[in-house]
Amino acid sequence: MSTVSVDERNADQIAYWNGPGGRHWVNRQQTQDVVLAPISAAVIARAAVQPGERVVDIGCGCGATAIELGRLVGAPGRVLGLDVSAPMLARAAERLPPELPVELIQADATTYPFAPGGFDLLFSRFGVMFFAEPARSFANLRRALRPSGRLAFVCWRAPRENPWLMLPLRAAYEHVPPLPQLGPEDPGPFSFADAERVRRILDAAGFRSIGLEPFDLALDVASGGGLDAAVAGVLEIGPTSRAIEGQPPKILAAVAASIRQALMPYLRGATVPLAAAAWLVTAASP
DSSP states (O other): OOBOOOOGGGHHHHHHHTTHHHHHHHHTHHHHHHHHHHHHHHHHHHHTOOTTOEEEEETOTTSHHHHHHHHHHOTTOEEEEEESOHHHHHHHHHHOOTTSOEEEEEOOTTTOOOOTTOEEEEEEESOSTTOSSHHHHHHHHHTTEEEEEEEEEEEEOOGGGOHHHHHHHHHHTTTSOOOOOOOTTSSSTTTTOOHHHHHHHHHHTTOEEEEEEEEEEEEETTTTSHHHHHHHHHHHSSHHHHHHTTOOHHHHHHHHHHHHHHHGGGOBTTBOEEEEEEEEEEEEOO
């Protein structure tokens, strides 16, 4: 792994993913891979990865998608896993089978000096919504693509369409102050919720044949582990974890009790399925 220059406008996000955000994901890596597996499968299928292709995995995190992409491209291919988070990349490196053609780099996709035309596919599972100037970031990424190279990523739709994240957060707000209100275009998990904004960004970055397909599903926030596992998961990952960061044990216990009560009606055996809504986004380089 290596580190190159970063865009200072992404500094807050870089600090978060090298701090509490990165720690939470490393601690929950195995469980989150199970929770997000249906989405990973859908966006990988949409990307239509072929043996021998060269792929950039943007925001590869703890490595689940980079590893799968490496298996798909095989020995003739190459996967470059790019992320700003040192702790998440360290976890990815621990998991990476040595025979796979995957290289992990700590870098900001906005400024990373890609070799022009060196890749067939830009790919991301929830790694592209955090750029301060996304059109500039995507323009830099597009330079990495060969002519007619492809882009495929998945991003969240609106908060109201994602109870799997917002239901626990509303329960937490019974005990903690709300998170700062983000504008619709501020970096964050829902910054690509507006389809027209996504099209505008990609068009400005030089992409063509832009398509957004709604993808709706139920995510088991318990990962098959029952109600206790569901409560533990939502306390450690996502907006609820941000809202409770630094709170004393008494408040955390009250939050956990309220979340447990909110999730109880959704318990189905050992699962807690909650609605989730994303965009599967595709585009091409001219």
